[in-house]
Amino acid sequence: MGNVCLDEIDGVAAVQRVGRGASRLGLVAGFLACTSLCSAAWAQDSETTAKSGEDIVVSGSLNALPVKDVGTVFGFDKTLVDTPRSASTVSKEQIERFGVTSIYDLVAQAPGTFTNSFFGVGGSLDIRGTPGEVYFRGIRRLDNPGNYPTPIGAADRIDIVRGPASPLMGPAKTGGYINFVPKSARAGNGSYLAEPKAELSYTRSSWNGNVLSGNIVGPGKIAGHEFGYSLYGEVTDSDSYYDNIYTHQTLLQASFDTDITSSLRVEFGGMYDNYRGTQNGGWNRVTQQLIDNGTYITGTARPLDTNGDGKISQAEAQAANRGLGLGTFGSAFCTTPPFANPFISSITNACLSSVYPDSGLINPGTAKLSRRQTLTGPNDFLDNIATTAYADIIWDGGNDLEIKNQSFYDGTKNNNENAYGFSQFARSWVFENKTTLSKKFTTDLGKFSIQASPSVRYTRFNHADDFGYEYFGRVDLTQGYTPNSTRLLSTQSGSGYSSDFKGHYWDTSFSTLADLDFDFGLDVVLGGRYDRMAVTSTAVLSRMDATAFSVNMPQTALTTAADLQRGYRTVQDKKGVWSWSASANYKLPFGLKPYGTISKQSVIITGQGAEVDPNNVYADTWVTSSKLYEGGVKGSWLDNRLYAAISVYKQTRTDYTVQSLTVNQAIRTTGIEGEVRWAVDRHLFVTGAYTHTKVVNLAFLNGGGAFFYYYGAGAFQAIGVNPALILGAAPNGLVALTDKSMAERPGIPRNLYSGTASYSFDNGISLTASASHVPKVWADYPHTLRLPSYTLVDVGVSYEVNHWLFQVNMKNALNERYFRANFVELYGSQNVKPEVPRSFQATVKYKF
Secondary structure: OHHHHHHHHOOOHHHHOOOOOOOHHHHHHHHHHHHHHHHHHOHHHOOOOEEEOOEEEOOOOOOOOOOOOEOOOOOOOEOOOOOOOOEEEEEHHHHHHOOOOOHHHHHHOOOOOOOOEOOOOOOOOEEOOEEOEEEEOOEEOOOOOOOOOOOOOOEEEEEEEEOOOOOOOOOOOOOEEEEEEEOOOEOOOOOEOOOOEEEEEEEEEOOOEEEEEEEEEEEEEEOOEEEEEEEEEEEEEEOOOOOOOOEEEEEEEEEEEEEOOOOEEEEEEEEEEEEEEOOOOOEOOOOHHHHHHOEEEEEEEOOOOOOOOOOEOHHHHHHOOOOOOOOOOOOOOOOOOOOOOOOOOOOOHHHHHHHOHHHOEEEEEEEEOOOOOOOOOOOOEEEEEEEEEEEEEEEEEEOOEEEEEEEEEEEEEEEEEEOOOEEEEEEEEEEEEEEEEEEEEEOOOEEEEEEEEEEEEEEEEEEEEEOOOOOHHHOOOOOOOOOOOOEOOHHHHOOOEOEEEEEEEEEEEEEEEEEEEEOOOEEEEEEEEEEEEEEEEEEOHHHEOHHHHHHHOOOOOOOOHHHHHHOOEEEEEEEEEEEEEEEEEEOOHHHEEEEEEEEEEEEEOOOOOOOOOHHHHHOOOOEEEEEEEEEEEEEEEOOOOEEEEEEEEEEEEOOOOOOEOOOEOOEEEEEEEEEEEEEOOOOEEEEEEEEEEEEEEHHHHHOOOOOEEEOOHHHHHHOOOOHHHOOOOOOEEEOOOOOHHHHEOOOOOOEEEEEEEEEEOOOOEEEEEEEEEEOOEEOOOOOOOEEOOEEEEEEEEEEEEOOEEEEEEEEOOOOOOOEEEEOHHHHOOOOEEEOOOOEEEEEEEEEO
């Protein structure tokens, strides 16, 4: 019986072996029912849970079971079993054993975490189908959709919280967040380490990948005063499978803590992340034939460089096609209004040839395209310096009273250039100071805790980008960039930005949270938050492209003749908003804990560089909110060796008239998440997860298709038009909503199955495997391009002896040919990222 059940929860079999006609609820119910049967079958084989101080240690669990208190969701000392929200943790042991190196690897470790490509840079995790937040020790960082890769290697633990943050942790966006917990200077029970511990590691991977890292943690004394420290460094110097892609990164992290007195403690530290790399827009000229068999449309774009500088300026692009330009900002394309419906017969080969001769290709043909050949040019770069610092002062007043003051700084300096026509810079930072008073009470009725927290957060932004003349299709990837396909960028000319915003905003807030844990089994968590926000945002009109005003400044009252003469326009506003949360769970027999949560969360709408669009401020649409309804059941059995959870949820942006396409879309998401983690014995640890997600773009759905969009080659093939006649331009317009399914966010699978397994022998050898199955998905809203299904399998083997660890991981062991949708809100069918084939990474680590 035990072996049968083990097979059922390992990988995806738990869901697949339930009948094909079963409902999704039935699938997950069968998943958990099998878990319960397995727990009974293995009850006699379970080992006793060991305890060390206040920590629970489960042998063979990779520290991945939710047996420790975390404050990730509500700030209270609760395990994830007792927390009435859907959340998971990924421990440093999991990160090491499974070779987790990027946010894309997390999909196999936790449900609800599938991420589209944002030009190839793993910045933030898509959670429940929408871009998530990144927190650092419980405080929100600046948005990072793709400014730089999130540094996984410097984490002691990564917490994944699905759904908006609680009032104490907010404000945050709809989908959820990951909380980055850096390496700690203390032992798990709160005391300083007895002696220093250190490790050195070198990883060599496919395509000349090199990562050298080192970490030392231990105790110290200054004038007889004890303190703890942790120092971590990581240097990456790597090429890539893709042409013109590289990574040079220096990551430094330090943390310290010390007891000033017996009741006063200080913790401080920071992280410096200097990243030098490139974005990867993937393939262009994408058709279904290219996805299915690699057949690519070749051909040279027509010359537009009239001044001979080797690049296409904005003026030269506007002068093409008898002054009609190359298709940005809704130029007329054989229909009025432009592309009101791309599937109409008035768009013909003859029209495109006669009216838009500069948009066609010279000598078009076909060829087989390698996945190595992507949109990244030889001079492209993405440079980012992220600096993070924190300082906490914690006072223990006795009688379960604590006051904590947290100061936090996060800044980014970003520069980005891409030859096809996108560039940006950002100089933004945030400072937050937060004080939390915590008090616990114990009575005859139960244990009760309260938290009250005033905070102030100040963000300064300076961000500009050049996106109005992006011509993905002009470069023939089999030939590379030429003067016919290379853009003169705004970061090179200093003018013509599509948006150039600078300013600042304040958020002064007060939040309170209460945990009412009654002895009869009911636990209620109630909270509220009030934010008083003030914003000042300036559009630097003197450096912006005048034709962009119709898109970025549509209100005529916002941009006047005086503003244009002065060169800028500043707008200001203030607003007070409420957030609240109500959660409850109840202890049932057999270890089951059903729970429910209802919450509302308010947040400022910002962009990729933390900027607030002055147009949103003028229109009083710069703050939005979301609502969450979630219910589920959790449980822990076999002396905490077996954990399972299931959740059903609906979360919705309460308005859909405004959105940030890069980081905060108007989305409604419904779904089911099931997860199981099981330390079978001290050798074997397995996990399994199932995710059902339906993500609907409310702006598209409620607007009947009123959605600004760029069209790829597949859209023209769908109406019988030769795409070679338009690939030298950037046709755009509206997508007509002909079926409600078209409003679902592309690239996100409705159903996702994943699982992991780790087996450790007594002789120091360990074997690992992880797998995730992704069904086929549409890559674009018009449904002209479909990406195939795939099963991604990673395997690994390690050997640990004395102070040494030797490890080899094989990524994509089945050598699947698969793809990831790219920035689907605008460019779904313009470009798609082909993922890498089978690869290896080998690590040598010395611990002492």
